[in-house]
Amino acid sequence: MKFPHSRIWALLAVTVVVAACGQNQSAEKPPEPGDTAVARVNGHAVWASDVKREAVAQGLISEGEPLDISSDLFRQRLDEVVDQKLLAAEALKRKLDKDPVAQRRLAAARERILGDMLVESVVEKAVNEDAIRRLYAEQQKLSKRSEEIRARQILVASQAEAESIKKLLATGASFDALAMERSTDQATRFNGGDLGYFTVDVMPEAYAGALKTAQKGQLVGPFATEGGWAILRVEDKRMEEPITLEAARPQIVRFLTYDQVRDLLEKLRGGAKVDMLTSKTQDLPGEPEEPASAPPVELQGSAPAAAPQPAPATANPAPGAPAKK
Incomplete structure (x- = not known):
């Protein structure tokens, strides 16, 4: 390298x-x-x-x-x-x-x-293949896998309209067709309301609460959300796939490199006599602060963290929440 x-x-x-x-x-x-x-x-x-x-x-x-x-x-x-x-x-x-x-x-x-x-x-x-694989294995032991849910939604303006749609679904109406015809969410209505795979922590609180105990095939709602009233159908539930070695490799290499450079400098400084001849200057009002040094990757224990999860959404998940296919 x-x-x-x-x-x-x-x-x-x-x-x-x-x-x-x-x-x-x-x-x-x-x-x-x-x-x-x-x-x-x-x-x-x-x-x-x-x-x-x-x-x-x-x-x-x-x-x-x-x-x-x-x-x-x-x-x-x-x-x-x-x-x-x-x-x-x-x-x-x-x-x-x-x-x-x-x-x-x-x-x-x-x-x-x-x-x-x-x-x-x-x-x-x-920083060789053995070290990369060893650190990857340690990370997999430390990482916690979350449950992913795949769901479809129909979003409408009023509770009354949502209740009428739920009755139609109970009689066997097609969820996909009703989503296309009645949903106001432009991001998902034309694909049958499909939200893709997601973890509940990236969804608005109303969705997370409604889906907390939902099972595969279950209709959820209607419940109020920021964009109106939502009805969900849980399509599938699965455990989140762990990050692959190849996807984690750049983070691992950066961390191992940082670790080696840090250890080398600490060893050299520990064996040398370094006298700083300048005193620390006093902080001046309004003077910009120097950012603290930090490792180039997030760590969990002694290993680099897996790919970060998206921040929790604050609006309707359809247009904003990332969908995993």
Whole structure:
């Protein structure tokens, strides 16, 4: 797993590389097995891996993703790498690297790159398939599955109209047909009032209360809701499907990465003597507060939480509640 550098770090890194190339011709050997020279700048090779690294640094491709050397994306990045090398060579020619400010900036860039490389190596060893599967299994043990309900609804303006529809349903009238003919909910009337699968916690309170003890095939209501009077028919009940490994993988990888970086920094700080020479500034009235740092994923126990449930609806569920098919 790689951490892309910003464009300025890439430019400074190329400056360092160009300087090294001027001192050591062995850098002309392919830096990676099977690498291909795709250009030469003043006699020095530009490698396909250099171009790919630039594309990764700009976030245009992910680490490990192939980049076709015949593609427009590759040629555009190649032009940029050539420009970087020309700029760096000219900077050396003008002895800008001897300037104290430039040396400090180059040293800072070197430290940043070395730090990133350390993090990459630590994360690459720790964030592997076994660790991902182990954390996923722990999450499944901790997670609680909710019951999902699939229901249809007919929404009308008055209680009297709702009661008359309920009598028609009791005599065998088609729920789907009555929903299409009589329901005022434009989001569901044309699909027979189908609300899809949902958990009661995402529904308005009136729906949650009415469906709390309802069984499959049961008519519920009529009951008052914000949009009028509702009649429901419970089509199905099932346990919520757990999040799959592939769906949880990005969250797990982010959490493991964060965990490894945090542990590494805590270990390094614990073994070093760091003296802060500046005092904490007093808070000024109206000064914006800095947001607290937090893990990149929600956690449950020691594992990343499953996909978050939608917030409870506050209006009629038909137009607002997410339906699971």
